Structures are given as C-alpha cells and as structure tokens.
Amino acid sequence: MSRKCQISGRGPLSGNTRSHALNSSRRKWNVNLQKATILVDGKPTKVRISAKELRTLRKAG
Numbered sequence: 001m002s003r004k005c006q007i008s009g010r011g012p013l014s015g016n017t018r019s020h021a022l023n024s025s026r027r028k029w030n031v032n033l034q035k036a037t038i039l040v041d042g043k044p045t046k047v048r049i050s051a052k053e054l055r056t057l058r059k060a061g
Contacts, residue, residue, distance in 0.1 A: 012031060034054055
C-alpha cells in the first residue's frame with residue numbers, strides 16, 4: 001500500500017537532513033495519511049487521505 005493520498009495524489013517528499021556540523025543524509029517526509037470514511041455518490045467509502053485534504057473536505061462541507 002503506497003504512502004499516497006487517494007484524493008489529491010500527494011506523496012512523500014525527499015531531501016536532506018542536516019546535522020549541526022552540516023553533514024547531510026537523505027531522508028523522506030511522508031504524508032500524514034489518515035483513514036477516513038467519505039461519501040462518494042451518496043455511499044460511504046473508506047479512503048486513505050492526507051490530513052490536509054481531510055481538513056479541506058470538512059471545511060467545504
């Protein structure tokens with residue numbers, strides 16, 4: 001199961017983490033995925049959705 005939002009398609013970002021001495025090592029920032037039940041065509045559907053997208057849906061109504 002991929003770490004990707006099923007609605008927005010947002011996936012993990014990669015980059016460097018820097019120590020105090022500015023040594024770098026690769027790391028990954030994952031999306032904050034949550035299990036949620038949303039209505040699709042009037043039927044409840046379970047999805048894995050990012051927390052940001054979940055906030056957007058709740059605000060939109």
